[in-house]
Amino acid sequence: MDYLVRFAQLHETFRRPELKACATLAGVDIEIIAYNEYSPYCVVRLPNEAAARAVAKRSILVKDIFELWGEGTNYEELHADVRRRTQDRWNDYIAVPFKFTIDYFAGTRSAVQKGEIIRSFSYMGFKGPIRLTNPDEEFFVMEEYVDDVEVSILGTTRTGDPRKIYLSRKIADSCREAVLKYDLKKRRYISTTSMDAELSLITANMALAAPGKLFFDPFVGTGSFIVAASHFGALTLGADIDGRSFRGKETGKLGIYENFDQYGIKSKFLDTFTSDLTNTPLRRTAVLDGIVCDPPYGVREGLRVLGNRRGKPAVNVIIDGVPAYLRPGFVPPKKPYGFEALQNDVLNFAVRSLVPNGRLSMWMPTTNDEKTEFPVPMHENLEIISISVQNFNTWARRLITYRRLPEGELSDISLARKKIDDQGTSADDLNAFRRVVRIIRELMTQYLANLLNQHMLPGHGTRVEKDQKTAE
Amino acid sequence: MKVITANFVTCAVKECKTSPASFPLHFHDAELEQQELDFQPEFIRNVLPRIDWEALRTISNELGFPTLPDSKPEGEALDNEQTLKDLHRLLLETHVTEGKLTCGNCGHSYMIKEGIANFLLPSHLV
Numbered sequence: 073m074d075y076l077v078r079f080a081q082l083h084e085t086f087r088r089p090e091l092k093a094c095a096t097l098a099g100v101d102i103e104i105i106a107y108n109e110y111s112p113y114c115v116v117r118l119p120n121e122a123a124a125r126a127v128a129k130r131s132i133l134v135k136d137i138f139e140l141w142g143e144g145t146n147y148e149e150l151h152a153d154v155r156r157r158t159q160d161r162w163n164d165y166i167a168v169p170f171k172f173t174i175d176y177f178a179g180t181r182s183a184v185q186k187g188e189i190i191r192s193f194s195y196m197g198f199k200g201p202i203r204l205t206n207p208d209e210e211f212f213v214m215e216e217y218v219d220d221v222e223v224s225i226l227g228t229t230r231t232g233d234p235r236k237i238y239l240s241r242k243i244a245d246s247c248r249e250a251v252l253k254y255d256l257k258k259r260r261y262i263s264t265t266s267m268d269a270e271l272s273l274i275t276a277n278m279a280l281a282a283p284g285k286l287f288f289d290p291f292v293g294t295g296s297f298i299v300a301a302s303h304f305g306a307l308t309l310g311a312d313i314d315g316r317s318f319r320g321k322e323t324g325k326l327g328i329y330e331n332f333d334q335y336g337i338k339s340k341f342l343d344t345f346t347s348d349l350t351n352t353p354l355r356r357t358a359v360l361d362g363i364v365c366d367p368p369y370g371v372r373e374g375l376r377v378l379g380n381r382r383g384k385p386a387v388n389v390i391i392d393g394v395p396a397y398l399r400p401g402f403v404p405p406k407k408p409y410g411f412e413a414l415q416n417d418v419l420n421f422a423v424r425s426l427v428p429n430g431r432l433s434m435w436m437p438t439t440n441d442e443k444t445e446f447p448v449p450m451h452e453n454l455e456i457i458s459i460s461v462q463n464f465n466t467w468a469r470r471l472i473t474y475r476r477l478p479e480g481e482l483s484d485i486s487l488a489r490k491k492i493d494d495q496g497t498s499a500d501d502l503n504a505f506r507r508v509v510r511i512i513r514e515l516m517t518q519y520l521a522n523l524l525n526q527h528m529l530p531g532h533g534t535r536v537e538k539d540q541k542t543a544e
Numbered sequence: 545m546k547v548i549t550a551n552f553v554t555c556a557v558k559e560c561k562t563s564p565a566s567f568p569l570h571f572h573d574a575e576l577e578q579q580e581l582d583f584q585p586e587f588i589r590n591v592l593p594r595i596d597w598e599a600l601r602t603i604s605n606e607l608g609f610p611t612l613p614d615s616k617p618e619g620e621a622l623d624n625e626q627t628l629k630d631l632h633r634l635l636l637e638t639h640v641t642e643g644k645l646t647c648g649n650c651g652h653s654y655m656i657k658e659g660i661a662n663f664l665l666p667s668h669l670v
Contacts, residue, residue: 284586286594307587307636309549315660326658339582342636343549347663351670353553353654356561359594379670386667397666404664427594 074105074140075124076214076240077114080133080248081177084109086274087133089458089473091116093278094134098126110222112177113214113238115140124243130304131246132273138212138240147192150237154193162196170198171207179217179234189213193239210242250303253335256296260334261320261327263294267366267435271462271471272300275364278458278473279433281306285361286342290349290421293317295328297364302332302340306362313376313406315346350377350409350417358427358476366435367418369411376406377414411436412449419451419474426476431457433473439466450485453477545645545661548635550603551595555647556654556663566649568599571606574643574656581637585628592616592631604634 079087088107091114095102100123106115112135118124121139128137142154172190174181181189190213215234222228254269256262267275275297281287283305289297292310295318302308310328312318320327332341347353368375380386384405389396396402415436422432432454438446438461448459454474461470477483550568560566597616604612617627645654645661652669655662 284584284590286587286591307584309552311663313664315662319658319660324658326660339584343546343639343659343661345545345549345553345661345663347556348665351556351558351663351665353556353661353663355552355554355567357594359552359591361590378665378667380667384667386670388666388668395666402666405667 073118073120073124075116075118075243076138076140076238077116077128078135078138078175078214079112079114080135081112083133083271083274083460083462086460086462086471087114089460090131090133090274090277091127092458093280093473094127094130095123097130097277097280097282098123100127102127110219110226110228111216111236113216113236115143121243128244128246130277132248132251132270132277134246135248136245137243138238139243141211141239141241143236143238145236146233147189147237150239151192151195154196154239158196162198165209166197166199168198168208169201169203170209170211171202171204172211172213174213174215176215176234177217178219179215181215212238212240212242214238214240254300254303260330261294262296263317266294267296269296269300272296273303275433275435275471276300276304276306278471279362279364279431281362281364286359287362287364288354288360288425289365290352290363290418291365291367292328292344295331295344297366298328298341299331299335299337301362301364302337303335305340307340307342309342310344311347311349311352312344313346313348313378318344348378349414349421352421354421354425356424358425358430360425361427361430363418363422363426363430363432363434365418365433367411367414369437375409375411375414377409378404379407380405381407415449419449419454422474422476423451423453428476428478430476431473432476433471435469435471437467437469439468448472450483452482452485455481455483545656545659546636546639547600547603547607548591548595549661550640550645551600551635553645553661553663555650555652556665557647557650557652557669560647560649563649566647567596568603569645569647569654571603571640572644572646572653574607574640576607577639577641577659578633579637579639581632583629583632584636585625585632588628588631588635589622591635592622595635600634607638607640609634609638 077091088104092102100119103117104114105117118127124137128134141158142150144150144153174186174189214237216236217234218228218230223230250273251270254273256266256268279287279301281301281304285306287298287301287306288309290311292298292312295310298308298310310318318328328344329341332338391399397404418434426432448456450456453476455477457473457475459470459472461468554561554567554569595616601612621627639659640656641659643656645656
């Protein structure tokens with residue numbers, strides 16, 4: 073059967089991978105028949121209505137799902153397709169309370185036109201009653217016009233008519249309302265680096281979080297990812313090199329646990345502990361169903377692992393006859409670390425700790441500059457399931473999802489990077505991404521200063537120069 | 545720290561990872577708390593095969609609980625709701641709020657404060 077998925081028109085590169093992940097979770101085969109990045113409407117093939125319901129129920133980027141009754145590039149084609157597909161079923165709906173809705177993307181119709189469109193389907197012979205609230209069946213006419221974004225990016229010509237029209241019968245809503253429930257603005261415990269609710273929930277979906285499973289975030293922070301994974305039923309563990317990040321400032325309260333309490337999912341919370349992924353206490357055996365994380369990459373949070381900075385000897389310091397590390401308030405020394413080295417550590421950790429077919433969903437930054445490439449980290453025991461990109465102005469971040477291959481299967485990693493970069497001293501040496509961001513920032517400053525010098529009064533010009541020197 | 549988590553962690557020192565004496569870490573001066581949670585049998589069934597049973601028996605004894613059976617419940621034994629409930633109570637509802645976890649190989653101790661274990665190592669052990 074063909075079904076019509078109505079997506080939210082954002083995070084476009086996440087939509088298909090998330091839809092597929094939801095199908096995997098529901099244990100059904102899905103085939104995407106027609107998809108366009110610049111449209112919310114997508115036609116898929118699924119075994120039956122129960123499957124369609126199950127897939128939609130788990131999705132964040134799907135708004136709702138419909139049974140496809142017909143499609144066409146104009147009304148003549150649409151009516152012909154509706155007749156062909158559904159004529160034998162009209163009788164089943166003859167006396168059902170129903171409603172017709174017109175939905176359009178990047179277009180609009182007047183009330184008179186809407187009325188005409190709805191009446192043009194009168195040949196189906198539904199006798200009603202028409203019920204605008206709580207109808208038993210809701211039929212949708214969907215008109216897709218060419219959107220301005222597509223015009224500006226692809227140069228598609230925009231006409232006054234819809235490019236595609238569908239008729240469909242609504243089956244189910246998705247779980248998109250969870251995005252509001254988990255809104256950071258209403259969350260008890262957050263920090264500047266908390267991942268937004270929508271992307272956290274999507275990340276948990278990509279990694280196939282579900283009841284009975286065990287999930288872990290090695291860079292847990294305020295717990296955005298494990299809260300999302302637990303929303304979908306997984307029991308979760310978190311670790312962070314800085315215990316303050318998940319503990320919070322209030323004494324006697326565990327910040328991260330406050331969030332689980334707020335959402336009524338306390339039973340899904342296992343533990344958080346303070347540890348460094350590079351020196352993790354987790355034993356080397358497959359215990360995890362999923363790993364969800366956004367490793368620090370030195371833009372907002374500095375990148376550190378345990379160890380002394382170069383040149384400082386690693387000795388057991390004794391103060392007043394007591395080893396320093398046993399004294400209260402001891403803070404173990406940390407050293408800068410490369411984010412590529414850290415990503416390799418994450419992949420190696422995932423290979424050791426995930427059960428066969430377990431998933432790792434990891435965020436990593438990249439630039440929009442085509443000259444500087446950041447290859448996707450790979451491992452021969454991990455298969456890349458999907459790569460999705462969220463764009464910002466000067467940089468972007470990718471969500472990469474991997475599957476732990478069962479023993480005996482290997483993936484092709486010939487395209488992976490060879491560089492190992494855990495040698496180096498300053499954060500910029502170690503972190504190519506941070507370097508690029510810094511260069512862009514410097515260029516912007518220079519450009520703005522030049523602009524001001526050209527257009528402002530002489531007095532202002534000198535001030536700009538002075539500011540620049542201070543900044544250096 | 546819950547009893548289940550203690551079954552997943554060992555000494556953070558890399559050299560200890562290969563030594564059988566490093567696992568399980570041993571509880572000392574442990575203060576225990578019980579917290580009632582929703583019963584989640586599907587989780588117990590899914591995770592039990594990954595539990596190191598010998599280590600769980602050791603920990604359970606150290607914390608003063610009745611001795612667990614010699615072998616891990618498998619197959620039909622997992623249809624018994626009481627078995628699952630007992631395991632649920634031990635693994636998920638029992639946690640150590642204060643105390644130490646000590647490695648049997650290198651002797652290093654990790655502190656547990658307000659339920660949170662700290663596995664950070666001083667630089668001479670990294």
